[in-house]
Amino acid sequence: STDRNEEDAYLDIVFLNKDLDYLKKIQRLNPEFDPHNKFVNYRYNTIHYMSGVCRSLALKSLTLHRAVNYLDRLMGSDDFPTSLHRLAASACVLVAAKFEEHPSKVPRVDQVMEMITGIGSKDQLLAAEKLLLQKLNWNASCATHLHFSHCFMHHGVSHHCDTRHGRPL
Amino acid sequence: MVVKCESRVSGKVMVVKRIKKMPSVSGDASDEDEAGADQGFPVRYLREACLLRACNHPNVMKLEFVTYHEGQIELFSEFVGLNVEDYISSLSDEYFTRNKQKHEWVLQLGRYFMKQVLKGIDYCHSIGILLRDVKPRNFLISSDGTLKLTGFVLARFSLLPEEPLTQQVVTLSYRAPEIILGGTYPVYTAPVDIWSAGCTFAEMITGRTLFEGDSEIGQLLKIFKLLGTPSDCNKSFCFEVPSYIELLPQWQPQSLSERLEGLCDEGVDLLSRMLLYHPCSRITARDALKHPYFQGDHSLMKT
Numbered sequence: 001s002t003d004r005n006e007e008d009a010y011l012d013i014v015f016l017n018k019d020l021d022y023l024k025k026i027q028r029l030n031p032e033f034d035p036h037n038k039f040v041n042y043r044y045n046t047i048h049y050m051s052g053v054c055r056s057l058a059l060k061s062l063t064l065h066r067a068v069n070y071l072d073r074l075m076g077s078d079d080f081p082t083s084l085h086r087l088a089a090s091a092c093v094l095v096a097a098k099f100e101e102h103p104s105k106v107p108r109v110d111q112v113m114e115m116i117t118g119i120g121s122k123d124q125l126l127a128a129e130k131l132l133l134q135k136l137n138w139n140a141s142c143a144t145h146l147h148f149s150h151c152f153m154h155h156g157v158s159h160h161c162d163t164r165h166g167r168p169l
Numbered sequence: 170m171v172v173k174c175e176s177r178v179s180g181k182v183m184v185v186k187r188i189k190k191m192p193s194v195s196g197d198a199s200d201e202d203e204a205g206a207d208q209g210f211p212v213r214y215l216r217e218a219c220l221l222r223a224c225n226h227p228n229v230m231k232l233e234f235v236t237y238h239e240g241q242i243e244l245f246s247e248f249v250g251l252n253v254e255d256y257i258s259s260l261s262d263e264y265f266t267r268n269k270q271k272h273e274w275v276l277q278l279g280r281y282f283m284k285q286v287l288k289g290i291d292y293c294h295s296i297g298i299l300l301r302d303v304k305p306r307n308f309l310i311s312s313d314g315t316l317k318l319t320g321f322v323l324a325r326f327s328l329l330p331e332e333p334l335t336q337q338v339v340t341l342s343y344r345a346p347e348i349i350l351g352g353t354y355p356v357y358t359a360p361v362d363i364w365s366a367g368c369t370f371a372e373m374i375t376g377r378t379l380f381e382g383d384s385e386i387g388q389l390l391k392i393f394k395l396l397g398t399p400s401d402c403n404k405s406f407c408f409e410v411p412s413y414i415e416l417l418p419q420w421q422p423q424s425l426s427e428r429l430e431g432l433c434d435e436g437v438d439l440l441s442r443m444l445l446y447h448p449c450s451r452i453t454a455r456d457a458l459k460h461p462y463f464q465g466d467h468s469l470m471k472t
Contacts, residue, residue: 025296098212099219099326109208129209130237138235140219141326 091128228289291454303365367443397422
């Protein structure tokens, strides 16, 4: 039975790796942390702000994590004026929601605008969205920590024999 | 609007999908249209562009670049050619009549195309993309016979945990029963693409749409008449089976080999595995590629 358990454990790892393979591929798009980037000093507050926006709009955690990934990809390459950080962050939330949420749950631009009163105009928000998409080179795929966590959590509570729609969980 | 174009710089022939001019952000409500509606980049085209950009496979159409300025979106893709649906329509009845040499060629072509259909779907599933609109019209045939998957407007990334998705996906004739019966927010995953691929397979062999219903209930009736009314066991393929199912006649499954005249036993077996009611039992794209139907050398003969 010890052999059997070892075999089971091995299979669990094999299946986990298989599931993680494509996440690892996508993960290559993630930016490397650069401690010299000026944005690092503002990152904590900006993410805190994004978290509040996502909570107010009742968006999924995955949307927030995706938005943070976009923000890092955007800020990693450019030196944005501090005054535009929140506007850029809002554009990241908007794009992430469009990609991640059910179409009926995607916030309208007006709703996002209510969150950013005093920070920018609707024109600026849509211009920031366009800039973001161009900076991402139209590849909004990303693998965040939460994507990996979900994968591990499912493996934590399921066996390699467990299937859903014929596929290992 | 989709038009063919040629790059003045590289000379490369491409197709450009031009989405209606969006209104200016300060425009009035009457300017709102399908693409813009003053909500920035439209969700459906955002997903299409981003998912196509994420793909890199010979059986998936390559999106070269996207332009987005002055409210107009243009998606530039490689030029491939005719789609499978138009190609099938262009063939005469002789190609779909049993015991004719041309029918034999169609059977070979079906196998040749189907292998590529499954390779494209398998690739997309392996990188977490749920296509949700697999149909002959969304497969383009290049001049060298390569099939390329397109039509990512309804596609999305589908990761664990599963969550309720929208019901308004997949052209009705190719829509899997778990979507039709799943209520407003059905939970479904990759097997819906396999069902659609099965319908596409049958259409390539017979030249006719396998299940052509005029409404959701009409579609179900067409499915049940051929594959039999689902048994109690099979009804568990969706969470809440609508009560009207009990009122439907109890049809017995018909023979797929009679419906798909001339298709070899392996082909019929593969199709029957792709059209199983229960998504758990439905074959995966990867397993389908290992099916005996695709074993051996099946190069196309010239006509």
